[in-house]
Structures are given as structure tokens and as C-alpha cells.
Amino acid sequence: MDTQEKSIFILVVIAASVLGIVLLYFIVTIIRQQRKSKQLHLDKMQAEIRTLERERKRFASDLHDDLGPLLSAIRFKINSIDPSSPEDEQLIADVSQHIDDSLTRIREIAFNLMPGTLLRKGLVATVEEIISKTENHFPFIIKFSANENQLVDQEKSVHLYRIILEILHNTIKHAHATELTLSVYINETTVRFQSQDNGVGFDPEVVKNNAHGLGLKNLQSRVEIMGGEICIESEPGKGVHCSFEIPL
Amino acid sequence: MGLYKIAAILGYSVLFAAIIGLVRFKQTPKAYRPFFYLVWLGLVNHTASLVFVHYFHSNSINGNIFVLLESLLFLYLFKNWGLFKSKPITFFVLSVSLIVVWIVDNLILHSLLSANAGFRIINAFLLVFLAIEQMTHLITNARKKPLFDPVFIICTGILIYFSYKAFIEVFFLMETNASLSLITNIYAILVYINCFVNLLYAWAALWIPRKNQSLF
Numbered sequence: 001m002d003t004q005e006k007s008i009f010i011l012v013v014i015a016a017s018v019l020g021i022v023l024l025y026f027i028v029t030i031i032r033q034q035r036k037s038k039q040l041h042l043d044k045m046q047a048e049i050r051t052l053e054r055e056r057k058r059f060a061s062d063l064h065d066d067l068g069p070l071l072s073a074i075r076f077k078i079n080s081i082d083p084s085s086p087e088d089e090q091l092i093a094d095v096s097q098h099i100d101d102s103l104t105r106i107r108e109i110a111f112n113l114m115p116g117t118l119l120r121k122g123l124v125a126t127v128e129e130i131i132s133k134t135e136n137h138f139p140f141i142i143k144f145s146a147n148e149n150q151l152v153d154q155e156k157s158v159h160l161y162r163i164i165l166e167i168l169h170n171t172i173k174h175a176h177a178t179e180l181t182l183s184v185y186i187n188e189t190t191v192r193f194q195s196q197d198n199g200v201g202f203d204p205e206v207v208k209n210n211a212h213g214l215g216l217k218n219l220q221s222r223v224e225i226m227g228g229e230i231c232i233e234s235e236p237g238k239g240v241h242c243s244f245e246i247p248l
Numbered sequence: 249m250g251l252y253k254i255a256a257i258l259g260y261s262v263l264f265a266a267i268i269g270l271v272r273f274k275q276t277p278k279a280y281r282p283f284f285y286l287v288w289l290g291l292v293n294h295t296a297s298l299v300f301v302h303y304f305h306s307n308s309i310n311g312n313i314f315v316l317l318e319s320l321l322f323l324y325l326f327k328n329w330g331l332f333k334s335k336p337i338t339f340f341v342l343s344v345s346l347i348v349v350w351i352v353d354n355l356i357l358h359s360l361l362s363a364n365a366g367f368r369i370i371n372a373f374l375l376v377f378l379a380i381e382q383m384t385h386l387i388t389n390a391r392k393k394p395l396f397d398p399v400f401i402i403c404t405g406i407l408i409y410f411s412y413k414a415f416i417e418v419f420f421l422m423e424t425n426a427s428l429s430l431i432t433n434i435y436a437i438l439v440y441i442n443c444f445v446n447l448l449y450a451w452a453a454l455w456i457p458r459k460n461q462s463l464f
């Protein structure tokens with residue numbers, strides 16, 4: 001290279017460096033914006049879920065604490081009527097049976113909306129309660145193992161409860177499984193969760209592209225809101241495995 | 249060590265990604281197949297270049313064919329990532345135009361035996377634009393950390409490599425009577441960048457998710 005070409009070369013190197021700096025800045029900006037946008041998304045999800053859960057809790061307590069006692073009072077009053085004929089006696093018995101059924105239904109609905117046990121006795125007790133209810137209705141075994149050395153705060157335990165419920169529902173609805181293993185380990189620093197069923201499984205690529213369900217999406221959002229990362233693994237015929245870890 | 253030797257050795261940096269691809273090909277989602285083909289094609293092309301240069305003192309033939317296959321595979325990769333989802337016709341239009349431009353540049357206007365800049369410049373600009381487009385999509389859609397997101401890493405690689413490539417090709421289009429040593433010196437920059445990008449691809453290949461895993 002002669003001197004003129006040398007200066008051309010130096011110019012090229014300078015231009016290349018400038019280009020490099022601009023590119024670097026662009027890439028860093030993308031990374032920053034992505035982080036911001038993800039945080040924004042999570043905040044929005046969290047606000048939505050909070051509102052939802054608050055409403056559910058209000059419905060549940062309205063049903064359970066207002067409507068329940070009211071119905072009980074009605075039943076009490078009806079039962080205290082003195083029947084004048086056998087038909088009336090039969091009618092009163094029927095009505096009070098209806099009221100009993102309604103009371104049971106109201107308790108069930110309230111429990112589904114927001115289980116009282118969850119707030120009083122914690123996650124593990126509630127899940128055990130749900131499982132004992134489910135097992136009578138569905139032909140698969142649920143193996144639940146848990147240790148709860150540490151009480152999780154209410155919001156997190158509601159998240160965890162909904163996650164477990166969704167997995168349970170999916171297993172009932174889609175899996176055709178005979179066994180579902182759930183394990184929750186809670187210690188001072190982390191919650192560790194795993195689930196595995198032995199059902200039909202699914203192809204993640206297919207489900208991802210044309211799933212209309214919200215269940216798994218919500219499940220992922222709840223885990224991300226709690227600061228964890230979820231791993232859902234499945235192959236046709238190999239069941240579904242789900243695991244995550246959340247810092248406390 | 250001469251520049252040619254350095255280039256020959258650094259070109260093989262694509263081996264890392266190629267080997268990782270070989271190991272992980274079966275476990276990874278189908279959407280990433282074009283990426284592995286690209287890496288392997290890069291390896292084959294580099295070897296072919298060395299052979300052709302040794303026997304014919306020019307790697308133009310394999311280079312010209314490689315750039316066409318490369319650009320079509322990248323286009324297909326972007327399609328698999330959902331870049332053309334809203335307008336599927338774009339993919340078709342772009343592929344056909346690339347092929348037409350290639351034919352005009354390499355068969356009609358010039359010959360396969362010369363290194364033709366026309367197609368390379370258009371292709372480089374196109375890939376840079378598509379990579380930018382894809383990266384801006386990631387801002388709102390990605391859930392993973394960018395440094396471990398294969399789509400992000402591969403786009404970064406494309407962006408870095410092809411913007412330099414466009415720059416250099418345009419430069420030589422202007423500077424027609426550069427001496428051989430100037431040309432070699434300028435291409436040397438591209439050799440180092442290519443090596444760096446190959447390592448980026450290897451890093452990306454490591455983080456491609458397994459196909460039985462899913463994020464929603």
C-alpha cells in the first residue's frame with residue numbers, strides 16, 4: 001500500500017469503528033427496552049390478577065358470610081312452622097331440603113372462588129382438601145408431597161394454589177392420566193414446585209401455535225410475577241412435566 | 249503467519265456451531281433447522297473455498313452459489329420465527345426477488361466466475377433490515393433474557409456481519425482501482441468479524457430450547 005492507500009485504509013477502519021459503536025448502542029438499547037417492556041407487562045398482569053383475586057375474595061365472602069346465614073335463618077324459621085296437614089309437613093321438609101342444598105352449593109362456590117382454608121391454614125392444607133375432594137370423582141391417583149417450613153405470604157399462596165388447580169384441571173381435562181405427582185417444597189428462601197402426569201402429553205410446538213386456552217399462559221404469568229421461571233416439558237405420549245422455583 | 253492462513257484457520261470457527269448443531273439437531277424445534285443448515289453450509293463453503301483457491305486461485309463460483317443459498321435460508325429462518333406472519337406474501341415476494349436479482353447479477357450481467365457485488369449488497373442490506381425488524385419484535389414479545397435468547401443472538405450476529413459486509417462491498421464498488429494489498433487488509437477486518445459472529449452462532453446454538461419445552 002502506498003501512503004494514499006494507507007490513509008484510505010485508516011479511513012475505512014475509522015468508519016468501521018463508528019459503525020461498530022452505533023451497532024453496539026443499538027443492541028444495548030434493544031436489551032434495555034426489552035427489559036423495560038417485560039417489566040411493564042408483568043406489572044400489568046400483576047395488577048390484573050390482583051384485581052381479579054380481590055373480586056373473587058369479595059364474592060366468596062359475600063356469598064359465604066351474608067347469603068349463608070340468611071338462608072340458615074330462613075330454614076330455621078320454616079322448620080319452626082307448625083304444619084296443619086301432612087301435605088304441609090311434606091312441603092316444609094322439601095323446602096328445607098332445598099335450602100340445605102343451596103347452602104351446600106353456596107359453600108362450594110365460595111370455596112372455588114377463594115378457599116377459606118387457604119387464608120387460614122395455608123397452602124398445603126388447602127391442596128390436600130382439594131385432592132381429597134377430587135379423588136372421589138376422578139379415576140387417577142394424586143401423589144402429593146409437601147413440606148411447609150415457612151408460611152408463604154397470602155398473595156403468593158393464592159398464586160401457587162391457582163397454579164396447582166390449573167394443573168389439576170388440565171390433567172382431568174386433557175391428560176387421560178392414571179397418576180399425577182405433585183410436590184411443593186417451601187423453605188426459608190425458595191418455593192420449589194414439580195408436577196408430572198403419566199397421560200397423553202402434547203406437542204409444545206403445536207399447542208403453542210394454535211392453543212386457545214389461557215390456562216398455561218396464566219400459569220406462566222403467575223410464576224413470572226413471583227420472580228420465577230417456569231419450565232413446561234411435554235412430548236406426545238410422555239405426559240406433562242412442569243417445574244419452577246420461586247425466591248421468597 | 250500470513251493473512252491467508254489466518255483467514256483459513258479463523259474461518260473454521262464455524263466448526264463450534266456446526267458441532268453443537270450436530271449434537272442438538274434432533275432435540276431442537278423444527279423452526280431452527282434452517283439455522284443449522286446455514287452453519288453446516290458455511291462450513292462446507294469455507295472448505296470449498298480453500299480447495300478452489302488452491303486449485304483455481306478463486307473461490308468465486310462456490311462463493312456466488314453460497315450467498316444465494318445463505319440468503320434464502322436466512323429468509324426461511326425469519327419466516328419460521330414469525331416475522332412474515334402478518335403478511336405471508338412478503339416471504340414469497342422477497343425469495344423470488346432475491347432469486348431474480350441473483351440470476352441477473354450472476355448469469356446475465358456478469359459471470360459466475362467473478363465475485364459479483366450486486367447481489368451481495370442487496371442481500372446484506374435486506375438481511376440487516378430483517379434482523380432489525382425481528383429484534384424490535386423481540387422487545388415486546390420476548391420473555392427470555394436477550395443474552396440467552398437464540399433469536400436475539402442470531403439477529404445480533406446477522407446485524408454485525410452483514411452491516412460490515414454491506415459497507416465493504418459498497419466501498420469496493422466505489423474504489424475500483426484499489427491495490428491488492430488494500431483489498432486484503434480491508435477483507436482482514438471481515439475475517440475477524442466473521443470469526444466473532446461464528447462464535448456468537450455457537451453461543452446461540454447452545455441456547456436453542458429443547459423441542460419438548462415450551463413458553464407461552
Ligand SMILES: Nc1ncnc2c1ncn2[C@@H]1O[C@H](COP(=O)(O)OP(=O)(O)OP(=O)(O)O)[C@@H](O)[C@H]1O
Nearest residue numbers: 170171174175201202207211213214215216217240
Ligand atoms: N396435562 C396435560 N395433558 C395433555 N395435554 C395437555 C395437558 N395440559 C395441557 N394440555 C394441552 O395444552 C393445551 C393448552 O392448555 P391450557 O391449559 O392453556 O388451555 P385449556 O386447558 O384448553 O383451556 P383453559 O385452561 O383456558 O380452560 C390444551 O388444550 C391441551 O391440548
Ligand SMILES: [Mg+2]
Nearest residue numbers: 170213215216
Ligand atoms: Mg387448562
